[in-house]
Amino acid sequence: MNLLLLDEADFVAADRAVLRDRRLKHLHEVHRAESGDRLRVGRLGGAMGEGHLLRLTAEEAELEVRFDQPPPDKLPLNLLLALPRPKMLRRVLQTVSAMGVPRLVLLNSYRVEKSFWQTPFLEPEAIREQLILGLEQARDTVLPEVIVEKRFKPFVEDRLPALANGTLGLIGHPGDYPACPRAVEQPVTLAIGPEGGWIPYEVDKLREAGLQPVQLGERILRVETAVAALLARLF
Amino acid sequence: MNLLLLDEADFVAADRAVLRDRRLKHLHEVHRAESGDRLRVGRLGGAMGEGHLLRLTAEEAELEVRFDQPPPDKLPLNLLLALPRPKMLRRVLQTVSAMGVPRLVLLNSYRVEKSFWQTPFLEPEAIREQLILGLEQARDTVLPEVIVEKRFKPFVEDRLPALANGTLGLIGHPGDYPACPRAVEQPVTLAIGPEGGWIPYEVDKLREAGLQPVQLGERILRVETAVAALLARLF
Structure with missing residues (x-):
């Protein structure tokens, strides 16, 4: 937690917030914070700044907060x-x-696998929880939009062309394709496949929507590693 | 497991291997393999090729193997x-x-944290286990060398200068530094700090050994993400 992210419900006045949840525990156990400490804070969806820890007990933390910095830019993606x-x-x-x-x-x-769609980790609250952990890690305040599309064909045929319009459309796909471009100057729409890759029909459909396959070398990376590697190369 | 990695102990003849461990379980449960299937195989530290599954039972798998491809190149790093x-x-x-x-x-x-040095995950067998999972994922056969240096100063003063000699020496470090270079043409020595970063004394010592700080933007990434991002940008 490199940023203490505050939600509207945390505010007791315009410049005062009180915490009682996992963030309080984190202040105690990981930050080993004490009354008087100054911490980086952010307002969910808003600006970032500094919090002054007025009071820290086992039950709650009270902070005086001041916001004076915009969050970092998002990727055009x-x-x-x-x-x-x-x-x-x-x-x-x-x-x-x-x-x-x-x-x-x-x-x-x-x-x-069909069973993946049954996971409770896809529920909006569960998604939001992980997104917030990412914002706290990176020092950002703005939640990404997450869209869940259980059906490939209607999404790729009906909605993807508009989404990809005006962007550089790419499919991260192992094989004999051009190397993924570096330091692009334009917005990107990037599709990353499952373990084992998109099947040929899916690659064809993604191509029809304006995306072109690119590769990252012969090593097969886990999706989490592939995401980090592709984004670092593109931007 | 995108590659079935075989160790010397698995071979019962020059072109025959028998498996009874976690890889057998993986063949059954994840690959849902059957007798007659052909699989990508590799010889630990050697070449890659194809395995023909002659026999698959609950107790063991027997393969006829043929090796005809070199493993992928390593990074110059x-x-x-x-x-x-x-x-x-x-x-x-x-x-x-x-x-x-x-x-x-x-x-x-x-x-x-001092306690991190006590983890059983640092034992050679535990390290090797994770490295092998990485090789199986990426389709490689050659284990990386892992060196454990519990003391910063003697390593950085006495051994790092020779290791970094003739390489581009970089410190991944958040702050007002040049951006991490892209697509470098020479070998690299790259130092990535702990959560919270290297302290100034450590940055000074790394500089004395020939490394220069570079940054990846204002977002603070987990070490695993930072590794993937920095390597994808450098190579």
């Missing part, structure tokens, strides 16, 4: 991910949020 | 990492191995 397995999903949500992805589409694919 | 917390260490070892790092130094830092 639409990220499409074949739904990862539940354990990986949680980590990927954190990575995506920490790296500044503004919009994530979790998409079905032939190689996504 | 010495990677120094402040020892991460135990849970992260395991994942970082997999990432490092999957991304093709040939040499990893796990190093002490002021901000590494």
Whole structure:
């Protein structure tokens, strides 16, 4: 937690916040904070600044807060991910949020196991929890938008062309394709497949929507590593 | 497991291997393999090729194997990492191995908690286990060398200058530094700090050994994400 992220419900006055939840525990156990300490704070969806810890007890923390800095810029990116397995999903949500992805589409694919769609980690509150951990890690305040698309074809045929319009459309896909470009100057729509990759039909459909396959070398990376590697190379 | 990695002990003849361990379980439960299937195989430290599953029972798998391909190239890199917390260490070892790092130094830092050095995950067999998972993921056969350096100063003063000699020496460090270079043409020695970063004394010592700070933007990334992002940008 490199940023103490405050929600509207935490505020008791315009410049005062009181915490009683996991963040209080974190202040005690990880930060080993004491009354009088100054901490980086952010307002969810808003600015960042400094908090002055007025009071810290086992039950609650009271802070005086001041916001004077904008959050960091987001990447100019639409990220499409074949739904990862539940354990990986949680980590990927954190990575995506920490790296500044503004919009994530979790998409079905032939190689996504049907059971993955049943995970409680896909519930809005569970998604939000992981996204917030990513914001706290990276020092950002703005939640990414997460869109869940359980059906590949209607999304790729009907909605993806508009989403990808005016962007550089890329499919991260192992094989004999051009290398993923570096330091691009324009917005990107990037689709990353499941373990085992998109099937040929899916690659064809993504191409029809304006995306072109690119590769990152012959090594097969876990989705979380592939996301970090592709974004670091593109931007 | 995108590659079935075989050790000397698995061979019953020059072109025959028999498996009874976690890989057998993986063949059954994840690959849902059957007798007659053909699988990608590799010889630990050697070549890669194809295995023909002659027999698959609950007790063992017998394969006829043929090796005809070299493993992928490693990155021209010495990677120094402040020892991460135990849970992260395991994942970082997999990432490092999957991304093709040939040499990893796990190093002490002021901000590494002393208790991290007590973890059983630092034992050679535990390290090897994670590295092998990374090789199986990425389709590689060559284990990275892992060097454990519990004392920062003697390593950085006495051994790092020789290790970094003839390489581009970089410190991944948040702050007002030049951006991490892209697509470098020479070998690199890269030092990545602990959560909270290297302390100024450590940055000075790393500089004296020939490394220069570079940054990846204002977002603070978890070490696993930072490793993937820095390597994808450098190579």
